[in-house]
Amino acid sequence: MKSTTTSSRAGSAKRVAKAASQRGAKSAGNPPTIAPYVRKILLDLGEDPDRDGLKRTPERFDRAMRYLTSGYGKTVAEVVGKGVFEQETDEMVIVKDIELYSLCEHHLVPFYGKAHVAYLPDRKIVGLSKVARLVDLFARRLQVQERLTSQIARALEEAVEPKGVAVVIEAAHLCMMMRGVEKQNSVTVTSCMLGRFRSDEKTRAEFLQLVYRGGSR
Numbered sequence: 272m273k274s275t276t277t278s279s280r281a282g283s284a285k286r287v288a289k290a291a292s293q294r295g296a297k298s299a300g301n302p303p304t305i306a307p308y309v310r311k312i313l314l315d316l317g318e319d320p321d322r323d324g325l326k327r328t329p330e331r332f333d334r335a336m337r338y339l340t341s342g343y344g345k346t347v348a349e350v351v352g353k354g355v356f357e358q359e360t361d362e363m364v365i366v367k368d369i370e371l372y373s374l375c376e377h378h379l380v381p382f383y384g385k386a387h388v389a390y391l392p393d394r395k396i397v398g399l400s401k402v403a404r405l406v407d408l409f410a411r412r413l414q415v416q417e418r419l420t421s422q423i424a425r426a427l428e429e430a431v432e433p434k435g436v437a438v439v440i441e442a443a444h445l446c447m448m449m450r451g452v453e454k455q456n457s458v459t460v461t462s463c464m465l466g467r468f469r470s471d472e473k474t475r476a477e478f479l480q481l482v483y484r485g486g487s488r
């Protein structure tokens with residue numbers, strides 16, 4: 272008898288959880304718009320949100336922000352999909368100069384630049400376009416450059432299980448360039464080295480040499 276009671280309680284707990292997740296799914300499918308808040312912001316900034324140029328700005332901003340933060344809705348597995356292949360190779364793979372656009376989470380202002388991503392395969396390789404899509408997966412969120420760098424590295428490590436991963440990001444932050452210290456030419460460089468790139472100085476040096484060879488900077 273006791274076990275019956277327990278299981279029926281568990282059952283009702285499950286039903287409650289299911290109902291809650293269905294509500295969650297519903298609101299995720301039809302997210303509330305942020306447009307009314309944008310209208311309020313325009314008013315607070317002293318603007319007239321009803322003038323022609325601004326009339327549709329709240330809706331446009333809503334759509335733009337949803338796109339710019341669309342990385343929240345996806346997982347590493349979804350992005351990589353069937354893009355991982357068995358391959359006997361232990362040569363370093365480098366994808367450099369991947370365009371990168373993200374939003375600083377402190378000011379909601381863009382930072383942009385390029386990412387250089389490398390890995391040392393261990394019987395598995397990943398389609399090169401997937402590397403770029405992994406960058407977008409995390410760039411299309413509210414970010415700090417340091418976290419973005421390590422998230423890309425960890426995602427590649429998870430997807431390919433390589434002997435090592437290296438990610439370097441060089442980016443310019445509009446929040447620094449347009450306001451604050453107003454340093455127009457400063458570039459922030461962050462790196463994350465995992466596995467052999469961290470433990471073996473030669474591997475790391477080879478990566479950096481291949482990335483910066485040819486005087487791209």
Ligand SMILES: [Zn+2]
Nearest residue numbers: 375377378446
């Ligand atoms: Zn900022």
